Amino acid sequence: MAKKTPIPDSGFFILNDRYVLLDDFLPGLQDRTVELDLGCGKGDFAVALASRFPDRVVLAADVMLGRLRKVVRKSMAGSEDGGLLDNLYFLRVEARHLLSIVLPDSCLDRLHILCPDPWPKFKHKGHRLLSSDFMAQICRVLKPGGIFHFSTDDVPYLNAASKNVETSGLFEPADPAALSDVSDIRTEFEMQWLAQGKSVTHRVWRSRKGEKES
Numbered sequence: 001m002a003k004k005t006p007i008p009d010s011g012f013f014i015l016n017d018r019y020v021l022l023d024d025f026l027p028g029l030q031d032r033t034v035e036l037d038l039g040c041g042k043g044d045f046a047v048a049l050a051s052r053f054p055d056r057v058v059l060a061a062d063v064m065l066g067r068l069r070k071v072v073r074k075s076m077a078g079s080e081d082g083g084l085l086d087n088l089y090f091l092r093v094e095a096r097h098l099l100s101i102v103l104p105d106s107c108l109d110r111l112h113i114l115c116p117d118p119w120p121k122f123k124h125k126g127h128r129l130l131s132s133d134f135m136a137q138i139c140r141v142l143k144p145g146g147i148f149h150f151s152t153d154d155v156p157y158l159n160a161a162s163k164n165v166e167t168s169g170l171f172e173p174a175d176p177a178a179l180s181d182v183s184d185i186r187t188e189f190e191m192q193w194l195a196q197g198k199s200v201t202h203r204v205w206r207s208r209k210g211e212k213e214s
């Protein structure tokens with residue numbers, strides 16, 4: 001476990017036991033299993049994943065600093081020595097920025113986007129993360145054969161997102177077993193929807209990057 005550290009108020013950072021410059025951090029990801037919880041909210045998924053698999057690198061990203069502060073506090077409160085998990089890193093960053101500019105190509109084994117804001121009003125459709133132009137960015141940061149995991153309670157969003165993923169030609173449906181090691185982990189929003197009697201659907205796709213065209 002790493003030592004407690006203050007959290008910066010603004011700017012872009014990777015946080016664990018100290019602030020790490022991204023240029024120093026990213027090369028260390030090579031040869032590691034790396035997972036990203038994008039829009040991690042209060043971080044239940046990222047914290048559970050990092051605790052369960054200490055050999056994996058888990059990136060928890062959210063645009064809201066206040067949410068990340070809560071995740072940091074929660075993970076410290078849950079640890080034996082009050083420190084952060086060594087393999088859990090926090091990024092305060094906008095999702096499109098992270099996937100289009102910040103992360104290098106082919107660095108992630110799995111990307112999880114869980115219960116993102118559905119933006120149900122037609123006029124807000126453009127705010128949805130799972131738009132067609134986001135598919136190429138997801139594919140870019142996944143390793144060949146990497147897994148994209150998406151969940152939502154919102155059926156129109158599920159249908160629109162699935163259509164975008166599948167018509168992109170960049171992914172194929174993956175065996176649900178690709179998530180068997182995390183299928184019991186519920187995020188805060190998923191628990192909320194389930195408590196309200198709603199159902200939450202999980203979809204999993206595999207990147208086709210690296211496949212030879214026939």
Ligand SMILES: C[S@@+](CC[C@H](N)C(=O)[O-])C[C@H]1O[C@@H](n2cnc3c(N)ncnc32)[C@H](O)[C@@H]1O
Nearest residue numbers: 039040041062063064094095114115187188189
């Ligand atoms: C509905 S919450 C879901 C949180 C968590 N995944 C869960 O299932 O409990 C959506 C989260 O995504 C974050 N978010 C929304 N738009 C984002 C963006 N463009 N970039 C990064 N994070 C974003 C919000 O701050 C919020 O924490």
